[in-house]
Amino acid sequence: MKEGPIKSSIRPLINYFNNLIPLNDKEQDSVFTYFVPRLYRKRQYILQEGDTCAQFNFIVSGCLRMYKIDEKGNTHVIYFATENWWMIDLGSFYSKKPSELNIEAMEDTMVLQISYDNLTTLYMQAPKFNRIFRVLIENSYVALQKRLLQNISSTAEERYLAFIETYPHLINRLPQLQIASFLGITPEFLSRLRSKLSKQNP
Amino acid sequence: MKEGPIKSSIRPLINYFNNLIPLNDKEQDSVFTYFVPRLYRKRQYILQEGDTCAQFNFIVSGCLRMYKIDEKGNTHVIYFATENWWMIDLGSFYSKKPSELNIEAMEDTMVLQISYDNLTTLYMQAPKFNRIFRVLIENSYVALQKRLLQNISSTAEERYLAFIETYPHLINRLPQLQIASFLGITPEFLSRLRSKLSKQNP
DNA sequence: ACTAGATCAATACTAATTCTTGATATTATT
DNA sequence: AATAATATCAAGAATTAGTATTGATCTAGT
Numbered sequence: 479m480k481e482g483p484i485k486s487s488i489r490p491l492i493n494y495f496n497n498l499i500p501l502n503d504k505e506q507d508s509v510f511t512y513f514v515p516r517l518y519r520k521r522q523y524i525l526q527e528g529d530t531c532a533q534f535n536f537i538v539s540g541c542l543r544m545y546k547i548d549e550k551g552n553t554h555v556i557y558f559a560t561e562n563w564w565m566i567d568l569g570s571f572y573s574k575k576p577s578e579l580n581i582e583a584m585e586d587t588m589v590l591q592i593s594y595d596n597l598t599t600l601y602m603q604a605p606k607f608n609r610i611f612r613v614l615i616e617n618s619y620v621a622l623q624k625r626l627l628q629n630i631s632s633t634a635e636e637r638y639l640a641f642i643e644t645y646p647h648l649i650n651r652l653p654q655l656q657i658a659s660f661l662g663i664t665p666e667f668l669s670r671l672r673s674k675l676s677k678q679n680p
Numbered sequence: 681m682k683e684g685p686i687k688s689s690i691r692p693l694i695n696y697f698n699n700l701i702p703l704n705d706k707e708q709d710s711v712f713t714y715f716v717p718r719l720y721r722k723r724q725y726i727l728q729e730g731d732t733c734a735q736f737n738f739i740v741s742g743c744l745r746m747y748k749i750d751e752k753g754n755t756h757v758i759y760f761a762t763e764n765w766w767m768i769d770l771g772s773f774y775s776k777k778p779s780e781l782n783i784e785a786m787e788d789t790m791v792l793q794i795s796y797d798n799l800t801t802l803y804m805q806a807p808k809f810n811r812i813f814r815v816l817i818e819n820s821y822v823a824l825q826k827r828l829l830q831n832i833s834s835t836a837e838e839r840y841l842a843f844i845e846t847y848p849h850l851i852n853r854l855p856q857l858q859i860a861s862f863l864g865i866t867p868e869f870l871s872r873l874r875s876k877l878s879k880q881n882p
Numbered sequence: 883a884c885t886a887g888a889t890c891a892a893t894a895c896t897a898a899t900t901c902t903t904g905a906t907a908t909t910a911t912t
Numbered sequence: 913a914a915t916a917a918t919a920t921c922a923a924g925a926a927t928t929a930g931t932a933t934t935g936a937t938c939t940a941g942t
Contacts, residue, residue: 522724633886653931667887669933836918855900869918871902 487515490538491590494562498610505604512600513590518542518583524565525581531570533591537563540587541648543656546579555660557625558584558648564614565589584652634663635671690715692740693792696764700812707806714802715792720744720785726767727783733772735793739765742789743850745858748781757862759827760786760850766816767791786854836865837873 488510495501495509513536518524524542525531535542542565544556556579559565570577571594592600600607628640638661642649648657658668690712697703697711715738720726726744727733737744744767746758758781761767772779773796794802802809830842840863844851850859860870 519723519725521721523721526719635886655931664888665932666889666934670887673933857900866919867901868903868920872918875902 487538487588488513488590490562491536494536495610498613499606501606505606508600508604508607512596513592515588515590518587518589520583520586522583523580524583524589525567525570525577525579527578527580528576530574531567531577531581533566533593534571534597535565535581536590537561537565538588538590540589541584541651542581542587542589543584544579544581545659553659554662555656557622558645558652558656558660560647560651564618568615584656629662634661634667635675637661638668638671638675689717689740689790690792692764693738696738697812700815701808703808707808710802710806710809714798715794717790717792720789720791722785722788724785725782726785726791727769727772727779727781729780729782730778732776733769733779733783735768735795736773736799737767737783738792739763739767740790740792742791743786743853744783744789744791745786746781746783747861755861756864757858759824760847760854760858760862762849762853766820770817786858831864836863836869837877839863840870840873840877 491513492501492506492509495505501509515538518540524533524535527547537559539561541558541560543558544565544567545553546556547553565581567577567579567581569575570579574594601611628637632640638657641657641661654668654672655665658665661668663671693715694703694708694711697707703711717740720742726735726737729749739761741763743760743762745760746767746769747755748758749755767783769779769781769783771777772781776796803813830839834842840859843859843863856870856874857867860867863870865873
């Protein structure tokens with residue numbers, strides 16, 4: 479018997495959880511119950527500045543970016559997320575206050591979403607998820623801290639090289655414009671960096 | 681790279697209402713209170729099949745289309761709406777049942793939205809809006825009936841000519857693909873119609 | 883004064899979308 | 913049965929949107 483398209487889109491999440499901490503059948507059922515799949519199209523907002531972030535998102539396929547628009551109207555990419563990553567404005571989600579951030583689909587993207595209330599229910603029904611989400615957020619925290627450190631301590635060139643190391647799969651998947659915005663430099667400068675580097679290592 | 685913030689321009693809606701039936705200050709205040717601006721980007725869904733239509737939408741700028749996907753996977757445009765028009769799946773909105781229709785942005789589109797509950801409150805606070813919304817829906821009804829009649833009684837060529845008459849501002853604003861889908865013909869056939877017509881009136 | 887980087891404007895390149903055309907089929911009408 | 917209206921499929925052509933590069937010039941911090 480083959481699973482319907484919706485059920486099968488939950489598989490990657492079950493696998494992800496099992497990989498962190500194995501789930502029993504009842505726990506897997508809870509995942510099926512509380513996470514709902516949703517497709518976003520390229521350029522579509524998952525979260526828009528001013529709205530409250532109401533969902534925890536797990537990415538099944540595609541790519542999202544979280545960014546902030548500053549007073550001058552410039553955008554700064556906070557992070558990209560692809561398959562098997564999470565995307566959420568935690569601050570807004572827990573405080574239930576309007577977000578200052580935007581989340582947008584870079585490609586058509588399938589996510590699995592759980593609402594605040596359902597997440598709370600999930601924690602009560604299956605306390606193991608407290609552990610799972612703790613671990614998962616710790617992972618994100620570490621990545622974030624690494625990125626901060628990287629950012630305050632390196633030149634643009636170093637940051638770009640580190641980006642290539644850390645996210646080789648993103649280099650050809652994202653426009654350089656976006657990568658520049660992630661690195662905190664202008665697209666022009668990134669272009670120059672790249673041409674300089676390719677002259678050095680032909 | 682700039683992606684400006686959402687400007688809250690409720691003015692066009694106030695003007696629209698005043699044009700139908702003049703509002704007093706208190707009534708204008710209610711409009712400011714209950715309608716909230718929201719920006720949709722090109723290709724973004726305002727309503728997706730299966731979701732419940734939770735908002736009455738007034739279009740400040742841009743263009744939306746409502747369409748249905750049939751069993752064969754073909755899409756049929758029910759209508760387009762631009763500046764100063766309304767867009768909603770009334771059936772889903774009032775029944776609170778999942779919609780079979782889709783609403784999608786053809787361009788970046790700014791809308792003013794009011795939810796079911798807020799609309800109810802508005803009606804109670806300012807009964808004049810009952811009259812306003814009655815008139816407004818009557819207008820839409822008339823347009824719809826005209827379109828139906830057009831559709832069952834004319835050839836594709838006649839429908840196309842009528843479209844040009846009725847929506848001259850849409851002809852160059854929308855891809856022919858979409859116009860074909862509105863007229864209920866294939867884009868290829870529309871293309872042939874057009875070239876035939878332009879040979880007749882050079 | 884030098885380096886890392888920004889800004890602005892022009893141009894080049896690439897990919898996505900849209901439009902047209904030809905060949906051939908289907909369906910409804912007379 | 914013949915004809916007009918319209919669909920389908922496939923291939924190219926044309927257009928537009930999005931992205932990348934380059935040159936010239938500017939600025940802030942060592």
